[in-house]
Amino acid sequence: xxxxxxxxxxxxxxxxxxxxxxxxxxxxxxxxxxxxxxxxxxxxxxxxxxxxxxxxxxxxxxxxxxxxxxxxxxxxxxxxxxxxxxxxxxxxxxxxxxxxxxxxxxxxxxxxxxxxxxxxxxxxxxxxxxxxxxxxxxxxxxxxxxxxxxxxxxxxxxxxxxxxxxxxxxxxxxxxxxxxxxxxxxxxxxxxxxxxxxxxxxxxxxxxxxxxxxxxxxxxxxxxxxxxxxxxxxxxxxxxxx
Amino acid sequence: xxxxxxxxxxxxxxxxxxxxxxxxxxxxxxxxxxxxxxxxxxxxxxxxxxxxxxxxxxxxxxxxxxxxxxxxxxxxxxxxxxxxxxxxxxxxxxxxxxxxxxxxxxxxxxxxxxxxxxxxxxxxxxxxxxxxxxxxxxxxxxxxxxxxxxxxxxxxxxxxxxxxxxxxxxxxxxxxxxxxxxxxxxxxxxxxxxxxxxxxxxxxxxxxxxxxxxxxxxxxxxxxxxxxxxxxxxxxxxxxxxxxxxxxxxxxxxxxxxxxxxxxxxxxxxxxxxxxxxxxxxxxxxxxxxxxxxxxxxxxxxxxxxxxxxxxxxxxxxxxxxxxxxxxxxxxxxxxxxxxxxxxxxxxxxxxxxx
Numbered sequence: 047x048x049x050x051x052x053x054x055x056x057x058x059x060x061x062x063x064x065x066x067x068x069x070x071x072x073x074x075x076x077x078x079x080x081x082x083x084x085x086x087x088x089x090x091x092x093x094x095x096x097x098x099x100x101x102x103x104x105x106x107x108x109x110x111x112x113x114x115x116x117x118x119x120x121x122x123x124x125x126x127x128x129x130x131x132x133x134x135x136x137x138x139x140x141x142x143x144x145x146x147x148x149x150x151x152x153x154x155x156x157x158x159x160x161x162x163x164x165x166x167x168x169x170x171x172x173x174x175x176x177x178x179x180x181x182x183x184x185x186x187x188x189x190x191x192x193x194x195x196x197x198x199x200x201x202x203x204x205x206x207x208x209x210x211x212x213x214x215x216x217x218x219x220x221x222x223x224x225x226x227x228x229x230x231x232x233x234x235x236x237x238x239x240x241x242x243x244x245x246x247x248x249x250x251x252x253x254x255x256x257x258x259x260x261x262x263x264x265x266x267x268x269x270x271x272x273x274x275x276x277x278x279x280x281x282x283x284x285x286x287x288x
Numbered sequence: 289x290x291x292x293x294x295x296x297x298x299x300x301x302x303x304x305x306x307x308x309x310x311x312x313x314x315x316x317x318x319x320x321x322x323x324x325x326x327x328x329x330x331x332x333x334x335x336x337x338x339x340x341x342x343x344x345x346x347x348x349x350x351x352x353x354x355x356x357x358x359x360x361x362x363x364x365x366x367x368x369x370x371x372x373x374x375x376x377x378x379x380x381x382x383x384x385x386x387x388x389x390x391x392x393x394x395x396x397x398x399x400x401x402x403x404x405x406x407x408x409x410x411x412x413x414x415x416x417x418x419x420x421x422x423x424x425x426x427x428x429x430x431x432x433x434x435x436x437x438x439x440x441x442x443x444x445x446x447x448x449x450x451x452x453x454x455x456x457x458x459x460x461x462x463x464x465x466x467x468x469x470x471x472x473x474x475x476x477x478x479x480x481x482x483x484x485x486x487x488x489x490x491x492x493x494x495x496x497x498x499x500x501x502x503x504x505x506x507x508x509x510x511x512x513x514x515x516x517x518x519x520x521x522x523x524x525x526x527x528x529x530x531x532x533x534x535x536x537x538x539x540x541x542x543x544x545x546x547x548x549x550x551x552x553x554x555x556x557x558x559x560x561x562x563x564x565x566x567x568x569x570x571x572x573x574x575x576x577x578x579x580x581x582x583x584x585x586x587x588x589x590x591x592x593x594x595x596x597x598x599x600x601x602x603x604x605x606x607x608x609x610x611x612x613x614x615x616x617x618x619x620x621x622x623x624x625x626x627x628x629x630x631x632x633x634x635x636x637x638x639x640x641x642x643x
Binding site: 129147 | 355461462465466468469470472473474476477522523525526527562563564565591601
C-alpha cells in the first residue's frame, strides 16, 4: 500500500514512519507538513492512503480530507490526532479511521487493514462532506491540481457551467456554482452582479460612467466590474459602511 | 486585602457577627445613636433643653448597647455551638435581660443620687418595660441585619473561592498528548532528548496538578515557561525559535500565582507559531520596573485567514483576573496587536511590602 504521511510535527512524522516500517508492506511515498501540500502531493503521487493530522497550518486536516475526496482516484484517509474533539467531524469528512496519538502499533495495523478494504468515497457522501468554510478552492489546470487560497481571491465570475476564480497570481476555473460559493463565503464576498462575486476587502469604491453604468473599483487591479441595478443598493450600503 | 485574617467563621455557623470587631461595634453605636435621635425627635415632655437630654439619653443608650456588645462578644463562641434557632433566641433574650438590668441599675442610681434624669420613682416599671420594648424592636432588626450581612459575606467568599478554582490555569490536554507522542518518537532516535522531555513534562504537570492556590515564585514561573517551550521546541523543531531575555536583577523569590505565564506562552505557540508553516520566534522578556516586574511575551501574528480558531480571549481574561486577584489593581495585563506581531505585557507590582 502506498502511503502519504501528513503532520506538521517532524517527530510525529518520524514516529509514524517507524511504525509503518515495523508493520511492513507499506511504501511511504512522501511526507507533508500542512494540509495544502498534502493535497498537492496526493494529486501528484496518487497514494492509496493518506495519514492525516488535523491541526495544521495553512489548511486543517479536515479541509484537506474534503479536497482529497475530490481527487480521482481518491485516497483513503485516516486521521491521526492528539485529542479526540474532532472525532465526529472526522467521520463526516469520510475518514476510514481515526487514531489518537500516541498511536499504538496494533491500532495502526487495524486501521491499515480497514483502509485496504476501502473503495473510494461515494458521491452522496462527498456532497455532505464539505466543511463549514474552506480556506482553499481546488481547481484543475491541464490535468494538474491547483490550490487557491480563498484569502487571495479578488473576484469570482460565473462562466457557463464553471466559475472563473481571479486571484493574486492569475485565474483558474472551478466546477462549482456561484450560488453555493456565495453561501459558503458570505462574510468574505459581496454580490455585485448576477454572475459576479467580489472580495469585500478588495473593493475601493464605485465609479459611474457617462452612460449611467456603475462599476466597482478594485484594489491592485485595473479591472472594472459592472454592478447590476438589482445589487446596487446592497453594495452601496456595504461601501458606505466599510 | 485578600489576606486579611478572618476569625474562624465557617459560612454555616456565621449567623452571629464578631461583636469584638471594630466595624460591628461602630455599627451598633450608630444604630444606638439613631435610636437616641428617634427618641428625642418624638414629641414628648419638652421641659428640659434638647441638648442636655441628647447627652443623657446618649450616655444611657450607648451604655446599654456596649454592654450588649461585650456580652455577645464574650458569649459568641458558646452561642455558635447551640442549634441556630436556640442560639438566636438566647442572644435575643440576653440582650433583653441586659437592657432590663442596665435600665434598673440606671434607675436606681438616678433615684439614689436624685439627678431626675429618668422618670419619677412611681414609674419604675414603665421606665424598665419601655426600654426593654425598645431594645426588643431594635435588637430584632439589628440581629436580622447582621445575620443577612454575614450570610451575604459568606456567599461572596464562597463565590470568590469557586471562581478562583475555576481560574486556576489548566494545561490544554492537546499539549499532554502531543508531548507524549513526541516522546514516543524520540525514545528510539534521540533517547537523551526523550529523557529531558519526560523531566520537563513532569515539572510542568507537577506545577499544574499541585496548583491549588499556593503561590509560586517568579523564578519558578520563568523556569516553567522555559520547560514548556523546550518541549514545544522538540515537537515543532526548527519552526519554533525561542528568545529569553531576563534581567539579572529580577526579584527571583517574588511570589506570583502558579502557572501564570504558561497559558500565555501556550497561546503564543498556538496562535503565533502553529498556524505559520515556517514558524517564528517567541520572545520572553522580563525586566525590573520600579518595585515591580514587567514581563513581555511576543510572538508573530499570522495574517488574517490563517489564524487559529480563537479561544484566545479565555486565557487572557483568565490571566488578567488572576493578576488582579493576586496583585490588586496595580497589576496589569495589556495586549498590543500589530499587523505582524502580537505582544502581551504583564506588570506585577511588589505586594510583599504592603503586607
